[in-house]
Amino acid sequence: MGLANICRAGLPSIDRALVSALVDRWRPETHTFHMPCGEITITLQDVAMILGLPISGHAVIVNKTESYIELYQRYLGKAPPSDKSRPGLRVAWVRAEFNKCPEDADEETVKQHARAYILSLVGGLLFPDASGDRYTVYPFPLIADLENIGSYSWGSATLAYLYRAMCDACRRQSDQSNLTGCLLLLQFWSWERFPIGRPDMLKPKFPNVDELEDDRDRPTVGLRWVVGACTYRSAPARCYEHFTNEFDLLTDDQVVWSPYRDDRVKTLHLAPICTQDSHLWLTQAPLVFFFMVEVYTPERVMRQFGLHQECPPPFRDTSVELHWCCRGKVRSDWADKHKSFVDMWEVKEQHVIMEERPYDHANYMDYLRWYRRSTRIRLCTPRISNGHQDGASVRTATADDEDSLRASKLRYTPRAHLIHSVTDKLTILAKEAASQKGCSRGECSAFIERVTRTCVELVGELGGSSLCDIAAAVPDSTTIAAEQGSEGQRDTEDELNNSMVPDQENESGPVREKRTRFQVDRTQVDSTVHSRSPSKRRRGGPAPR
Numbered sequence: 001m002g003l004a005n006i007c008r009a010g011l012p013s014i015d016r017a018l019v020s021a022l023v024d025r026w027r028p029e030t031h032t033f034h035m036p037c038g039e040i041t042i043t044l045q046d047v048a049m050i051l052g053l054p055i056s057g058h059a060v061i062v063n064k065t066e067s068y069i070e071l072y073q074r075y076l077g078k079a080p081p082s083d084k085s086r087p088g089l090r091v092a093w094v095r096a097e098f099n100k101c102p103e104d105a106d107e108e109t110v111k112q113h114a115r116a117y118i119l120s121l122v123g124g125l126l127f128p129d130a131s132g133d134r135y136t137v138y139p140f141p142l143i144a145d146l147e148n149i150g151s152y153s154w155g156s157a158t159l160a161y162l163y164r165a166m167c168d169a170c171r172r173q174s175d176q177s178n179l180t181g182c183l184l185l186l187q188f189w190s191w192e193r194f195p196i197g198r199p200d201m202l203k204p205k206f207p208n209v210d211e212l213e214d215d216r217d218r219p220t221v222g223l224r225w226v227v228g229a230c231t232y233r234s235a236p237a238r239c240y241e242h243f244t245n246e247f248d249l250l251t252d253d254q255v256v257w258s259p260y261r262d263d264r265v266k267t268l269h270l271a272p273i274c275t276q277d278s279h280l281w282l283t284q285a286p287l288v289f290f291f292m293v294e295v296y297t298p299e300r301v302m303r304q305f306g307l308h309q310e311c312p313p314p315f316r317d318t319s320v321e322l323h324w325c326c327r328g329k330v331r332s333d334w335a336d337k338h339k340s341f342v343d344m345w346e347v348k349e350q351h352v353i354m355e356e357r358p359y360d361h362a363n364y365m366d367y368l369r370w371y372r373r374s375t376r377i378r379l380c381t382p383r384i385s386n387g388h389q390d391g392a393s394v395r396t397a398t399a400d401d402e403d404s405l406r407a408s409k410l411r412y413t414p415r416a417h418l419i420h421s422v423t424d425k426l427t428i429l430a431k432e433a434a435s436q437k438g439c440s441r442g443e444c445s446a447f448i449e450r451v452t453r454t455c456v457e458l459v460g461e462l463g464g465s466s467l468c469d470i471a472a473a474v475p476d477s478t479t480i481a482a483e484q485g486s487e488g489q490r491d492t493e494d495e496l497n498n499s500m501v502p503d504q505e506n507e508s509g510p511v512r513e514k515r516t517r518f519q520v521d522r523t524q525v526d527s528t529v530h531s532r533s534p535s536k537r538r539r540g541g542p543a544p545r
Contacts (some may be wrong), residue, residue: 002052002220002271003121006184009226014183018197021243022190023179024379028167031297031318036377037252038368039300039313042162042189044155045281048274049260050188052220053126053155055277059288059345060157062141063335075144077112088134094120111146118143126158127289130180138290155277156296156345158182160287163294188222192259196246197238204228209269218271221260248378249419257303281305282355284316285348286341290334293341294318299353303364308357311367312374378420422458429454 025033032039044055072079072089080093098116102109122143123135142152165181191198204224212218219227258264282305287294298305300313335342344351371377429451436447 002223002273003125005217005219006051006223006226007121007125009223011184012187012226012230014187015197015238017238017240018190018243019179019183019186020240021197021247022186023166023169024244025247026166026170027375028170029318030300031163031167031295032300034375034377035247035250035255037250037255038303038364038371040193040255040304041297041301042159042185043281043298043301043304044159044283044296045260045278045305046189046192047155047159047185048277048281049265049270050192050220050222051155051158051182051185052222052271052273053158054150054273055153055155055280057151057153059342060139060142060152060154061288061290061335061338061342063333064141066141068137068140071140071144075112075115075140077109086131086134087137088129088131089119089123089137089140091120091124091133091135094135114146115143118149122154125184126154126182127161128180128182130178132178153345156287157289158185159296160289160292160294162186163287164289164292167294184222188225191225192221193256194247194250195254196250197243199225199230201225201230202228204268206268215272218269220271220274221265221268224268244379258306280348280352282353283348284351284353285345288338288341288345291338293338302353302355303359306359307355308360309364309367311363312370313367425454425458 022033025035027034030039032041047053048055068087069079069082076098078097080090083090094116098113101113105113119135119137119140122139123129123137127136127139129136139157143149162181162185165179169179190196201224204227206219206223206227207217209218282298284296284299287296295316295318297313297316297318299310299316302309432447432450436444439447
């Protein structure tokens with residue numbers, strides 16, 4: 001009922017640029033998105049809360065014994081023209097034949113139209129075909145049995161299908177590749193969790209729950225994104241490059257780790273189906289949809305459930321071999337082939353993680369230190385090298401730089417690599433400063449020159465407008481050499497004196513490396529530095545990689 005309510009309210013358009021930027025961060029090895037602030041993924045909790053799909057029930061798989069033409073004839077009352085070019089049921093044919101149920105229809109005709117409508121939801125939204133003009137017909141044998149259609153775990157099957165789609169998409173290189181899976185779920189999940197690409201939602205206009213005859217007609221979390229008007233007035237740019245840069249800058253405090261807390265959703269009066277299977281959200285049983293079997297790894301994202309995160313998370317193989325298992329073969333008996341996985345799902349309650357320790361921030365910081373050493377968290381590649389090597393020359397800013405910087409204000413400029421570059425350079429300077437203790441006057445002068453020139457570079461990167469004036473104030477090497485020569489004797493005396501005195505620590509203790517965090521106004525940062533796209537596909541195209 002939850003998915004039907006969302007469809008009746010009107011589906012939003014899919015933000016292809018946002019979806020592409022998300023899938024670029026998907027890792028098939030862990031079935032999680034790798035963000036700068038840790039791993040995060042779509043869970044069974046998200047499927048239930050957003051779409052209102054059941055998690056309990058049998059695996060969505062069946063041993064097929066009849067041809068689909070025979071099934072259509074029996075349960076739809078008619079069959080489409082023979083088309084052996086590819087599997088699937090043409091959308092145009094279904095809409096033409098079952099667009100409107102006659103008012104004087106008998107019971108069997110009503111059931112036929114009901115099956116066609118359910119097929120459009122299941123085969124068009126939950127398990128969409130890659131062609132875009134056909135419905136996926138794998139689940140039709142289950143849809144045909146209207147009496148038992150609710151006895152299957154449609155939520156876990158939807159998640160398995162989306163996992164497989166993202167695993168396939170993130171490996172592709174072709175510009176013509178596309179992304180399937182329930183993109184409505186992926187987009188709503190992103191809006192619930194991240195500020196990036198999220199529209200400004202006006203107050204949702206839910207129906208009065210007291211007037212509803214059936215509690216199943218109550219809203220799901222996803223419904224609030226379609227019943228209230230949404231606007232993108234506060235979004236500065238909506239392109240793939242923008243979203244990629246914003247995800248590179250994502251911080252821990254920007255993520256909504258627990259979007260379904262009581263204080264956030266209690267006013268929505270959610271349908272019971274959203275939470276009735278909460279005892280299964282942490283199961284580690286495999287997700288099954290016919291030929292697809294996907295590993296579900298909630299143990300890697302325990303913070304999403306408000307629980308203690310093991311560090312490092314227990315590793316479980318996501319069975320890459322299964323990704324190549326008999327794709328597209330409609331006639332195979334998958335229930336027999338995947339019997340071991342189906343059996344595990346049937347006892348999914350026995351595979352639930354029994355974790356009672358609450359989330360602990362100090363523990364999560366330990367996890368982040370391990371995580372940042374173990375994976376790649378940036379997709380942007382800085383154009384400017386990080387830091388200076390010994391003896392390296394530093395380019396002096398010119399008037400041409402100012403013209404380029406002013407021109408850059410006319411277009412969107414990515415800033416993720418800019419912030420990372422500035423942070424890395426300042427960190428290097430901080431380390432050098434800590435090592436300058438007890439150095440000679442000449443070494444100090446050389447260090448000051450490096451600091452000054454680095455600051456000039458940073459001003460240029462951040463959009464400074466007086467680079468020439470700043471550069472003119474930087475002492476050149478001739479001046480510094482003269483100063484070093486006149487003070488050489490004093491330096492020698494100082495070094496001899498210092499060698500007689502034992503090292504002393506700063507009063508506040510040893511100097512520590514300090515990571516600098518920048519709060520940058522998105523509308524004011526301008527630069528001419530651009531990031532390199534992590535894949536060969538067209539920017540903001542219909543599908544990642």
